[in-house]
Amino acid sequence: MIELLVNGAKYQVDVDPDANLLWVIREHLKLLGTKYGCGEGACGSCTVHIDGEPMRSCQLTAKDAQGKSITTIEGIPADHPIKEAWISEQTSQCGYCQPGQIMQAVALLARNPKPSDEQIVDSMDGLLCRCGTYPRIIKAIRKAAGRGGSR
Amino acid sequence: MRDSMNRRSFLKKSFVGAGLMLAVNLSGFPPILANARKTEDENPTKEWAPNAWLRIHPNGIVTVLINKSEMGQGTWTGLAMVVADQLDMEWKDIRVEASPVRDEYKDPIFGMQLTGGSTGVRHMYDTMSKAGAAAREMLIAAAASEWKVPAGECVASKGAVTHPKTGRTLGYGRLCTRAANFPAPQDPPLKPREQFQFIGKSMPRLDMFDKVNGKPVFGMDVFVPGMLCSSIEKPSAYGAKLLSFDKEAAEKIPGVQKVFTILDGIAVVANTTEAAWKGCKALNAKWTPGSMPDLDDISLQRMCLEHMRKKGLTAKNIGDTHEALKKATTRMVSTYSIPYVAHAAFEPQNCTADVRADSCEIWCPTQSQTGVLNVAMKETELPADKIIIHTTMLGGGFGGKVEVKVAQEALAISKTVGKPVKHIWSRKEDFRNDCFRPGSLHMIEGGLDGQGSLIAWRHKVVVSAIMERLMPALVKDGIDPTAVDGIGNMDYSMPNLYVEYVKLDLPIPSGFWRSVGNSSNTFAVESFVDEMAHVAGKDPLEFRLNMLKQNPRAAGVLKKVADKGGWGKHASEGVGRGIAVRFCYGSYVAQMAEVSVDRKSGVIRVHRMVAAIDPGQVVNPDSVLAQIEGATIMAISVALKERISFKNGGVATSNFSDYPIMAMSEIPRIEGHIITNNDKIGGVGEPCVPPVAPAIANAVFAATGIRLRSLPLTPDKVRSASKVKS
Ligand code: FES
Ligand code: FES
Numbered sequence: 001m002i003e004l005l006v007n008g009a010k011y012q013v014d015v016d017p018d019a020n021l022l023w024v025i026r027e028h029l030k031l032l033g034t035k036y037g038c039g040e041g042a043c044g045s046c047t048v049h050i051d052g053e054p055m056r057s058c059q060l061t062a063k064d065a066q067g068k069s070i071t072t073i074e075g076i077p078a079d080h081p082i083k084e085a086w087i088s089e090q091t092s093q094c095g096y097c098q099p100g101q102i103m104q105a106v107a108l109l110a111r112n113p114k115p116s117d118e119q120i121v122d123s124m125d126g127l128l129c130r131c132g133t134y135p136r137i138i139k140a141i142r143k144a145a146g147r148g149g150s151r
Numbered sequence: 152m153r154d155s156m157n158r159r160s161f162l163k164k165s166f167v168g169a170g171l172m173l174a175v176n177l178s179g180f181p182p183i184l185a186n187a188r189k190t191e192d193e194n195p196t197k198e199w200a201p202n203a204w205l206r207i208h209p210n211g212i213v214t215v216l217i218n219k220s221e222m223g224q225g226t227w228t229g230l231a232m233v234v235a236d237q238l239d240m241e242w243k244d245i246r247v248e249a250s251p252v253r254d255e256y257k258d259p260i261f262g263m264q265l266t267g268g269s270t271g272v273r274h275m276y277d278t279m280s281k282a283g284a285a286a287r288e289m290l291i292a293a294a295a296s297e298w299k300v301p302a303g304e305c306v307a308s309k310g311a312v313t314h315p316k317t318g319r320t321l322g323y324g325r326l327c328t329r330a331a332n333f334p335a336p337q338d339p340p341l342k343p344r345e346q347f348q349f350i351g352k353s354m355p356r357l358d359m360f361d362k363v364n365g366k367p368v369f370g371m372d373v374f375v376p377g378m379l380c381s382s383i384e385k386p387s388a389y390g391a392k393l394l395s396f397d398k399e400a401a402e403k404i405p406g407v408q409k410v411f412t413i414l415d416g417i418a419v420v421a422n423t424t425e426a427a428w429k430g431c432k433a434l435n436a437k438w439t440p441g442s443m444p445d446l447d448d449i450s451l452q453r454m455c456l457e458h459m460r461k462k463g464l465t466a467k468n469i470g471d472t473h474e475a476l477k478k479a480t481t482r483m484v485s486t487y488s489i490p491y492v493a494h495a496a497f498e499p500q501n502c503t504a505d506v507r508a509d510s511c512e513i514w515c516p517t518q519s520q521t522g523v524l525n526v527a528m529k530e531t532e533l534p535a536d537k538i539i540i541h542t543t544m545l546g547g548g549f550g551g552k553v554e555v556k557v558a559q560e561a562l563a564i565s566k567t568v569g570k571p572v573k574h575i576w577s578r579k580e581d582f583r584n585d586c587f588r589p590g591s592l593h594m595i596e597g598g599l600d601g602q603g604s605l606i607a608w609r610h611k612v613v614v615s616a617i618m619e620r621l622m623p624a625l626v627k628d629g630i631d632p633t634a635v636d637g638i639g640n641m642d643y644s645m646p647n648l649y650v651e652y653v654k655l656d657l658p659i660p661s662g663f664w665r666s667v668g669n670s671s672n673t674f675a676v677e678s679f680v681d682e683m684a685h686v687a688g689k690d691p692l693e694f695r696l697n698m699l700k701q702n703p704r705a706a707g708v709l710k711k712v713a714d715k716g717g718w719g720k721h722a723s724e725g726v727g728r729g730i731a732v733r734f735c736y737g738s739y740v741a742q743m744a745e746v747s748v749d750r751k752s753g754v755i756r757v758h759r760m761v762a763a764i765d766p767g768q769v770v771n772p773d774s775v776l777a778q779i780e781g782a783t784i785m786a787i788s789v790a791l792k793e794r795i796s797f798k799n800g801g802v803a804t805s806n807f808s809d810y811p812i813m814a815m816s817e818i819p820r821i822e823g824h825i826i827t828n829n830d831k832i833g834g835v836g837e838p839c840v841p842p843v844a845p846a847i848a849n850a851v852f853a854a855t856g857i858r859l860r861s862l863p864l865t866p867d868k869v870r871s872a873s874k875v876k877s
Contacts, residue, residue: 033365096546132784
């Protein structure tokens with residue numbers, strides 16, 4: 001049994017401590033917003049926060065996250081400025097990569113409430129989107145930052 | 152959306168009094184089923200379905216059933232707008248969901264349920280208009296009979312019917328029960344365009360809220376009670392046969408339940424996907440060398456060249472190209488090569504299937520419901536009415552999810568184990584099992600007359616067939632239409648045109664890839680036009696317009712990008728501009744690229760793309776702009792970076808680490824322009840792709856004098872061309 005703290009809730013999960021955190025989140029906790037894109041740390045679709053830091057859950061084990069606070073897309077309130085800006089900029093297309101993008105953007109604003117365009121691109125650069133939503137992601141982050149940044 | 156309601160209630164359940172939670176195994180949670188629509192008897196609320204396409208709830212909510220898959224292109228919202236306008240309702244009251252898979256939901260033009268060819272809105276516009284209008288007429292009849300007034304005195308507006316003379320009003324929801332007694336009109340009057348409140352305006356996507364909150368149910372997110380997870384270990388070389396595998400080693404992996412051979416590989420069935428994948432690795436399977444063991448990047452190139460020397464089939468023959476070339480003042484030959492590229496949709500292919508003795512249920516992120524139904528009938532030997540297919544949300548498609556192999560595998564495994572299984576391809580399998588945009592080789596010879604006009608074009612293309620496998624009825628006299636799309640039917644007036652097609656028969660499967668033949672053929676055609684313009688000493692825009700006198704809409708989009716992009720005006724130091732145009736899927740698109748090239752590193756930097764699309768009419772302008780942006784970025788990615796690599800008889804590429812796609816720091820500024828008129832509605836998902844690669848290559852030439860004729864336009868090619876030049 002591994003104990004995980006996810007979005008403020010404690011879970012006892014019957015998995016191997018070396019089980020992949022992404023699949024534990026998806027298949028055991030059924031928090032399905034976190035996505036599998038590549039499984040090798042190359043796309044960012046699986047991004048969650050570990051103690052507030054954006055991390056690629058496919059590169060972590062359940063053990064790595066033990067005793068830490070995990071936040072997934074489901075744990076970011078719907079009225080978070082990033083989520084609201086994402087809607088007003090009509091950012092998502094297929095939507096599959098977007099939870100990862102949003103988690104990265106939320107972490108960026110938490111650290112740097114007024115990022116420059118350069119800082120936005122710098123922070124978001126490794127998160128791939130096959131649908132090509134990048135221009136709208138940049139606009140959405142600008143917009144969220146303009147409204148006072150993250151809470 | 153209904154499926155997200157399930158998820159919402161699931162979330163609520165999980166988080167009440169969030170103390171210590173026990174997440175033991177898959178069955179410990181309520182199932183998550185996409186579009187788990189209850190049957191009428193189970194559903195106590197009396198929703199009224201005036202026709203197959205919509206349901207009206209007594210609370211006034213209208214649910215539109217959509218037969219086209221939503222894979223990011225915005226079709227669900229677009230078609231909902233069409234219904235909402237004809238029905239005349241409030242936007243807040245509209246919902247959408249995937250339609251069932253049944254005959255009445257077939258695309259009336261395709262005769263199948265299929266999302267492809269940029270047909271979402273244009274093939275369904277009339278049907279959805281009628282569906283909304285018919286419901287509106289029935290609601291009016293219901294209100295008129297309630298009030299005992301002539302129907303002609305009543306009007307439907309914003310979700311209610313009113314009788315202006317007496318000021319009475321009844322909401323659609325209240326009229327449901329009564330309206331159900333009226334016959335459905337076959338030819339309801341359609342509201343004219345001037346009365347639209349939604350079509351032509353940018354409406355927010357109906358799937359956006361869920362997509363921002365991690366709620367939509369993609370195929371990957373389907374969980375059904377008692378479900379197992381599976382994977383199939385397949386050979387890496389095409390056509391290889393199994394020699395041996397270590398069953399025990401796989402069975403020893405915790406969570407693995409069953410290991411058995413199936414189809415062309417070995418199935419591992421487990422409690423979790425992770426365990427199934429681990430089990431596959433443990434198999435240590437050995438295979439025969441396959442049907443073309445020495446297939447690799449070099450042999451592929453060699454085979455293309457060898458085929459170029461073969462005689463092909465005549466795909467088009469206008470005028471007398473041979474004579475015209477002989478008489479031409481100037482002649483030129485160029486060769487272009489295009490690599491295999493992958494769809495790489497972000498949600499890898501997957502399918503959940505539950506095959507029972509007398510029925511079958513399938514949850515699948517598919518672009519081809521008819522294809523899935525056909526393969527299910529074959530695998531299960533059940534009739535169509537015993538098979539239920541749920542279309543989930545699709546995490547991208549781009550043509551790749553027309554394929555049904557993943558569904559076939561899921562069905563075969565479920566049938567064998569007698570339980571529902573979720574079958575997911577890992578990213579590596581998604582690359583290796585992909586039906587790629589085929590690579591091709593083009594040799595073009597052109598001739599100019601004394602005035603510098605292009606009057607003859609001989610084009611030989613070596614490429615694999617697509618339609619032969621997917622839609623054989625469309626292959627006429629051995630000519631695969633996708634092989635010559637954009638060549639034989641080029642947008643320019645060409646008095647002498649000869650197109651020859653040599654089929655490249657390889658074990659590599661080719662499939663539909665966003666704009667299909669157009670995307671690769673337009674690179675060759677529009678690069679060559681540019682070369683001929685330079686040889687003729689003409690401005691590439693003028694040169695094109697001169698050949699488009701019969702094609703005003705193609706000329707129109709070119710002029711638009713030239714005008715908005717500053718064509719002919721001074722560009723910054725080191726920056727070159729290139730243009731290209733193509734008509735496909737009912738829409739005209741031109742792209743202008745601005746690039747600069749670092750000669751030392753060979754890196755091409757695209758700074759700006761100006762796109763113009765003329766799709767006739769537009770339903771949701773913001774969706775069109777999103778497609779311009781998305782398709783342009785995907786096309787730049789393919790133009791600059793993407794290429795599938797082969798070795799030892801199979802695919803070598805395995806993941807995004809060896810198949811890099813465009814990242815945020817590499818994107819240019821993208822400006823989209825929409826031209827509308829009264830013509831038929833054209834598609835928008837695909838047509839922005841084809842002109843991108845040639846516009847970039849043409850811009851590279853303008854910036855450096857280097858002509859790149861082989862995709863992708865990678866730094867090494869720029870460097871070696873640079874050396875040759877200097
Ligand atoms: S799935 Fe983790 S980075 Fe791609
Ligand atoms: S929105 Fe489809 S992959 Fe990003």
